[in-house]
Amino acid sequence: MLFLPHQESSSSGQRRVTDMIWSRLRPVIVPLVLLFSFFSFTTPFASAAAVLPASEVQALKEIGQTLGKADWDFSVDPCSGQNSWGIAGSENAVICNCSYSNNTVCHVISIILKSQNLQGTLPPQLVNLPYLIEIDLTRNYLNGTIPPEWGSLNLLNISLLANRVSGPIPKEIGNISTLKSLVLEFNQLSGVLPPELGNLPQIQRLFLTSNYFIGEIPATFANLTSLKDLRIGDNQFTGKIPSFIQNWKGLEKLIIQGSGLEGPIPPEIANLNNLLDLRISDLKGPPSPFPPLFINLSMRTLILKSCNLIGSIPDYILKLAGLKILDLSFNNLTGPIPGNFESLTTINYLYLTGNSLTGPVPEWFFNSGKYIDLSYNNFTIPPQGCEKSTVNLFASSAKIINSEPAACLGISHCPRTFYKIHINCGGSEVTVGNELYEADSRTDGPSHFSTGGHGWAFSSTGVFMDDEPPINTYIWNNTSEAHGNGKAVIKTFTANVTDGTLEIRFFWAGKGTVSIPKKGDYGPLISAISVTPNFDTPKEPGTGSSISAGAVGGIAVAGIAAIVLFVGIIWWIRNQRQKHSMQNGPSSVNDEITYKAMRNHFQYVKVKKVTETETQSTQIDTTLTASSTSAADFHFKSVTAKKLCPENMECKGFGLLVLVAAVVLLASVPTHAKPAAACNLFRGRWIYDRNSRPLYNSSSCPFMQKEFDCQGNGRPDNLYLKYTWKPRSCSLPRFIGRTFLRFLKGKKILFVGDSLSLNQWQSLTCMLYALSPNKSNYRLQTSGSTTIFSLPDYGMSVTLSRNAFLVDVVEEDIGRVLKLDSISNGDSWIGYDILIFNTWHWWLHTGRKQAWDYIQQGGTLRKDMNRLVAFKEGLTTWSKWVESTIDPTKTRVFFQGISPTHYNGSGWHESGSATCGSQTEPIDGPKYPTGLPMEAKIVKQVVGKMTRVSLLDITTLSQLRKDGHPSIYGFGGERGNDCSHWCLGGVPDTWNRLLYAMLLVDREPDAELKIKS
Known part of the structure; x- marks a missing residue:
């Protein structure tokens, strides 16, 4: 209340x-x-x-x-x-x-029932709660239609995301003049949009993605001038993108992917001067020039994919200095890459696939560390070949014409002739029946070409190419094809190979659910592929046989070399959508499918291995028939994973997620990454290692705070520096400063919190300084409560913003007021690539150390209240701010966890008068004797429900380190016994190694293998 x-x-x-x-x-x-x-x-x-x-x-x-x-x-x-x-x-x-x-x-003012397995219908009885302002029924199994009675309520927020709601939107919803957020994504709603929705004067968020809406966008939508976020993709709209979008002056995010609308993109889009995120794809209509855009230096994402754009890349793109993702693929752009593209220093992902661009490839592309895709263009490329780390050059200089090999596949000699291939996508080598499925465990990243194994190669492009695929088959609404979710599918296709090349491509056409059962889940998978001839093969002539000039390195089918090239990676879907009912009751996602998420533009998925017992029930069998010696016919077989989505949850009908060659690329809908479940980095013990030493010497770190320099302040022992954290089932990756610097080149990191954030910030900056090749070129700037450490050579900065509560403390006439429901200073936290938050210790202070005079909770002002309750309230406010404000495509967010104190020895079964002073060894074992403190449990409860934050769970491992505090050696004894902070080097170095491990999984999908024991 x-x-x-x-x-x-x-x-x-x-x-x-x-x-x-x-x-x-x-x-x-x-x-x-x-x-x-x-x-x-x-x-x-x-x-x-x-x-x-x-x-x-x-x-x-x-x-x-x-x-x-x-x-x-x-x-x-x-x-x-x-x-x-x-x-x-x-x-x-x-x-x-x-x-x-x-x-x-x-x-009653709010009802929030998220993910509660509700299987009923939407209640018209809400009208009997006249004070209700919010109804949130996200991710349930609710059927039926939206009650028109809701139109009489004064609601601020309606969220029905990811249910099974059908029928049209009632026109009465347009009567809710107070409505600010209407979220109807991922349902089965249909019909035309009611013009009455244009009567919502305060609407700011309108999410209609992944439904079955038809017709044109109503003209009344021109009145929605308060819009900030509009998402209408994956529908069946008709007509053009309306020119009245120019009225939406405050729009910050616009997503029109796979909507059914026609181009061209109206030039009035240039009037949207607040756009931070623009995504338009798969437009119908005639070719059109590149649209004008307002030069917004804060724009982070620009995706104009498959929009029939012609002409050259406009120079004004280079003025969008804040861009991180630029996708212009699948158009008809011509001309060279602008010469000063290098000025886009913040860009991480650049996709120019499937155009007709010419000229040389800028040399800096190859050393930039960015994910760049230039495949399927007409560039002049260097002679070194295709495999250019994060730059995909496959078929980037010429298409295969008249049996001439593509420039990046110029292999003229094959060690043997291949008549079949069997690949266990994303798994190790396995024998199924009499067939050996090759291992496919590489996860090289979103923009990559490499030869795979015996006679095959793959290209992960990250974008969706427009070339006509040799097998022009569109796959499928899995629910209908399999006659229910979670069931096996066997498909048969036919393909003629006439030019010696077989390309198997998978595309995403912007259709299908991407948030069921949780955000970032994309439907069915392919877990294995086989290609076999449908005729008697000749006896192999042995190794070293030459192939014809028209053969393209790797795979021969019926005597003609064929490459099975895994391009694209996300399913192309024809508009064969139908409505399908859920057939079974609630159940969880099959645990046999392990999701491994990448932070930015894509998601990587590891699929269950093919086993002999499931072969017959899960194969997709493709049969091809022979016709002549110049055309090879063969079986194309894909083995799908058994569990594609929860048995009672419709994945919107389209196989949107396909795993080929262990790479899955998702278009612009990321989820935050966590280390694989098999490796819990935060559960383990401290192991003595006499060879262990800090990654830096505190005396040689020129900006080391005196309070953390225990050795410099005279601490006589160094045993506390000889312990290494060993996770129970993992080995931490070695902290390699140069690798970390390469990861973070051009990035900005921000620590927000109290002096424990300072402790971790100090540790990280000393690490980076010590391992930087050019130690003379660093900067340290302090202004008020903000300190910035930067390495200009890497364009990287690590900032500390001191903020003890995260929520606001405001000076008012009555005194200092701690406002549990307010975060007005959050604007200064936006625009960073990595955020690490911390708060707790100052919530406990009383007397002269207390930083506030009153606590305000809603409309009530109090002198004091239960500090744990206040902490949870403030942390929840922070969590809501993060979830609603921080875009996970731009920013990776961590919460540091609770750093424990050691002022009372009873916590580790010593005398209550014992403190951290004179402690020289950690607590042996994996658990602290008295368990987790209540504040840590609150953090787990709040952060555990968030979708955009990872918990850097330092509490237990730090509880075991009663020996790691400065005690009297923080300021040489001048400020008493410090059992709150930590010596440096010391425990915070391990916090940063754990942060490094989590970021390593983000940046390198195969990092999972590196951190497993």
Whole structure:
């Protein structure tokens, strides 16, 4: 329950409460950040007299029955936060405002039921909750239509993401003048968009992706001038992209991928001067010149793929200095690459695939470390060949014409003739029946060409090429083809090979769900491929046989060399969509499929190995028939993974995710990366290693803080420097500073937090300084609470912003106010590539060390409150800010975890008077005797529900290091016994090695192998 100043129980009073709440929020943040219930945390300050009216209790009973929510316990008041009613900030909560009638009456203002396996229908009974402002039913199994009765409510937020809701959007939704966020993505909604939606004067987020909408975009949408984020991809719209988009002046993100709309892109798009993220793809219509765009230095993502663009790459692209992703693939662009492309220093991904670009390839491309795809163009390339690390040059200088080999496949001699191939995509070598499936365990990255194994090669392009594939077969709505989710599919195709080359390509056409059962999950997989001739093969002549000039290195089928080239990697889908019902009840995703996510533009997936017992039930069999000696016919067989999506969850019908040659590329919808589940980096023990030494000498780090320099302050022992963290089932990768610098070239890192953030920041900067080849070229700048360490040679900076609470502390007339529901300084955290947050220790301070005089929670001001409750409230506000503000395609976010203290020896079974002083050895074993502190459990609870943050879980491993604190050697004893911070070198170096390991998995998909024991 949220305490607000007394408001009269009238509609005008409610509007004033609503207006007051929303006026304090950032425009795109989910409205309920300020509406968390104080009673939800069961604090002693709650007023036991505040109750929910019987009419609203009855409404909740009916709503629960309609939704299929059977675990609500009506033996307690729904606003109590007790039993099954959840707590504010959770994904299973009923939130109340209990400020009415002198804090004696509550009203339900929010219902949040995310991922609760609800299988009912949408409840029209919401109208019986007149104070409701938010309904969030994300990721359930709800059927039926949207009740038109909802149009009479004063809602701020409606989220029905990833359900099975069908039918049209009721025109009555256009009556909700208060509505700011309408999220209807990944459902089965259909029909035309009602013009009445243009009557939503405050709408800021309108998400309609992955439905079955048809017709033109209503002209009334020109009135939606408050829009900040519009997503309408994967639908069946008709007509052109409307020119009235120029009215959406505040638009920051626009996604029109696979929408069905026609081009050209209207020139009025140049009036959108706040765009940070523009994604348009797969437009129908005639060729058109490159559209004009406003030069927004803050734009990070520009994707104009398959838009029928002609002409040259405009020079103004080079003025978009903040770009990180530029995808102009699958167009008809001509001319050379602009000479000063190197000025785009922040770009990480550059895709120019499938155009007609000419001229030389700039030499700096090959040493940039960027992912660059130039395949299928007409460049003049250097003679060194195709395999250029992160630069994909496959077929980049000439297409195969008249049996002439592509420039990047100029192999004229093959050691043997190949008549068949069997590849276990993403797995090790395995024998199935009498056939040996080759291992395919390489994960080389998003822009890469290499020869694979015996007689095959692959190209992971990261984009979707426009060339007509030799096998022009479109694959498929998996649910209908397999007659249900999670079932095997066998497909048969026919292909004639007449020019000695077989190219098997997989594309993504912008269709299908990408967030079921969770964000970043893309449907069915291919786990193996085989190619076999459908005729008797001649006896092999042995090794060393030559092949014809028209043969392209690697694979011979029926005497003609054929390369099976895995290009593209994401399924091309024809518009064969149908509606399909879910056939089974809820179940989880099959654990046999391991998802390994990459932070930026793509996701890498490791698929279950092919086993003999599943061969017959999971093969996709493609039969090809022979016709002449000049055309080879053969079987093309793909073995699909058994579990493609949850059995009761529709993956929108299209096999969007395909694994070929262990690489899967997803178009612009990333998920944050975590180390593989098999390797828990944070569970283990400290091992004595007499050869261990710090990665730097504290005395040689010129900016070392005196409080951390224990050796320089006279600590007599160095045993604490001889312990190495050993995860239980892993080995940490060695910290290689140059590798880390190469990863972070051109990047910006920001630490936000208290002095424990300073501790980690100091450790990392000393590491990087010590391992930088040019130690004279570094900069250290301090301004107020911000310190910036930079290495100009690498264009990299590591910034520290001191902020003890993350939420705001504001100086007001009454004194300093800690505002648990407000983050106004968050703007300064945007624009970084990596964010590492920390907070806790200052929440405990009292007396003169306390940094605030009052705590404000919603509309209530208090002198003090339970500090754990306040901490959880503030951390939840921060989590909501991150989830709604930080774009995971641009920024990787970590939370440092709780750094423990060692002031009381009873925690490790010594005398309560014992402290970290004179401790010289860590605690032996994997667990701290008294377990995790409550604050660490709160962090796990809050961060564990976030989709865009990884927990750098340092608590347990640091608890074991009672010997690692400065004690009296922080300032030579001048400031007492410090058992909070850590000596450097020391424990924070391990924190940074763990950070390095997690980033290594992000940047290099095969890093999973490196960190396993």
